Amino acid sequence: MASIRLNGITKRWGKVTGVSHFDLEVADQEFIVFLGPSGCGKTTTMRMIAGLEDPSDGDILIGDTRVNNLDPKDRDVAMVFQSYGLYPNLTVYENIRFPLKVRKVDPTTHDDRVRKAADMVELDNLLHRFPRELSGGQRQRVALARAIVREPNVFLMDEPLSNLDAKLRVSTRAKIKHLQHTLKTTTIYVTHDQIEAMTLADRVVVMNKGKLQQLGTPKQIYDTPANTFVASFIGSPAMNLLSGRIEQGHFVAGDARIPAGDIQNEGDITLGFRAEDVEVTLDNDATLVAPVYSVELLGDATLVTLNIDGTLVAAKASKDFEVEMDQQVGFRLAPESCHWFDAHTGHRIDG
Structure with missing residues (x-):
């Protein structure tokens, strides 16, 4: 398991600044949600943690290790994306197993780990199927199982529920909350949906225009918004x-x-x-x-x-x-x- 520390993270593309002087400490086993409107910098921040984007300034530490110069595969993080990213020619079993093969994990452990991950997301009776034979909710669970099977130090989830209908979002949200509680893995979750943030997070990071607006528990964010942006963004209806x-x-x-x-x-x-x-x-x-x-x-x-x-x-x-x-x-x-x-x-x- 691992803590995460961001010290003065900035991301620029020429004259455009996506994230500006961003500081954050995520405790070991904590569930943090990045919340904000489209274009606020939340996904860019997550991608810098994953190693898919390089910060223009600042340091990223996972545990005690500065990871700025490490490749994504060496950071021991697993990502779940909005798009499921499944291989259509592989069965559910082989899709879940794929990260173990790529990382050259001992083959004798594969079957046990795949079935354990599948059981956690209730896919054990669908392992023989192909992605085209699954519903959207089932495909998202395959993506979750593929992340779980790696047993990473950190889960990174980028709007994983946005392609699901309202009923599936509620049930899958509960499953993610239960999984994180069971696995006790440090998790960063990106969303623009304030209901997801309020129901899932230990703490919420509210962002706007690349800057941190407020950091606190869902109750703190809701009861004492730091400014009018947070007040107008949190709540249904908004304040x-x-x-x-x-x-x-x-x-x-x-x-x-x-x-x-x-x-x-x-x-x-x-x-x-x-x-x-x-x-x-x-x-x-x-x-x-x-x-x-x-x-x-x-x-x-x-x-x-x-x-x-x-x-x-x-x-x-x-x-x-x-x-x-x-x-x-x-x-x-x-x-x-x-x-x-x-x-x-x-x-x-x-x-």
């Missing part, structure tokens, strides 16, 4: 962000006037609040009052959206809550549910 200003201890936006608690900053500020932290009411003495812009039944809740001074803000009511479009509705916010951000930098302000 509401309402621009306004502080006047005489109150947040003011349009007709809304909300006590700002311990916030002392006079002037422009951004208020954030989660949809589930809001009480939806028909009373006109609520914190925010406006006609209903949209109402959506989600199944377990009803999502009610208002237009406040040109900004759409949403709240979750009970699934039995009924309201008509354009009907006057109020959102009631508790002070402890409010998040405050600098209007210019986007950084979190703690009162």
Whole structure:
């Protein structure tokens, strides 16, 4: 097993910077998820760890070994890609076995290791089939087994579930979580799906434009976002962000006037609040009052959206809550549910 350390990693292509001065320490056996939008640098960072890209600056250490100059095959990492990368002319058994043959592992151990890996991902009754005879979920499990059979120090997974349908993503996600717990292998997982990040990770690395935005447990990322980017990226729906200003201890936006608690900053500020932290009411003495812009039944809740001074803000009511479009509705916010951000930098302000 191995820890991973990235010291000031930077990746440039001419004048374009993909990753900028990136520092990270991944503990032995930890499950880290890189999360961010397309083009944020998460896959490039993973590829540098794997040795598929060379860093322009900085050091990569796996365990105590600096691996910058090591070939991918010498880093003892196994990758699972978005595309399954299976050999169509080989059976499932031979696809799983292939890394052992390439690395010249003792042939007498192959059968036991292949069957053990296949059993972990519930493929033991499909070993005779070819990839064309498998579903997408089964092919992804073959790719997982092929990584497991190597018994590497590090697993690197690049959006492995993105080609699966919603139901398969849920079941395969649970399987990956269980596998990592069973194998206790250091794992870095790349995704743009914040649900995958929140459900899988010990810690989440939120990235944007090649830079680290926040590093923390899923709970820390969700409860105390470091800036408006993280706040707007995490959550379903994302955190509401309402621009306004502080006047005489109150947040003011349009007709809304909300006590700002311990916030002392006079002037422009951004208020954030989660949809589930809001009480939806028909009373006109609520914190925010406006006609209903949209109402959506989600199944377990009803999502009610208002237009406040040109900004759409949403709240979750009970699934039995009924309201008509354009009907006057109020959102009631508790002070402890409010998040405050600098209007210019986007950084979190703690009162």
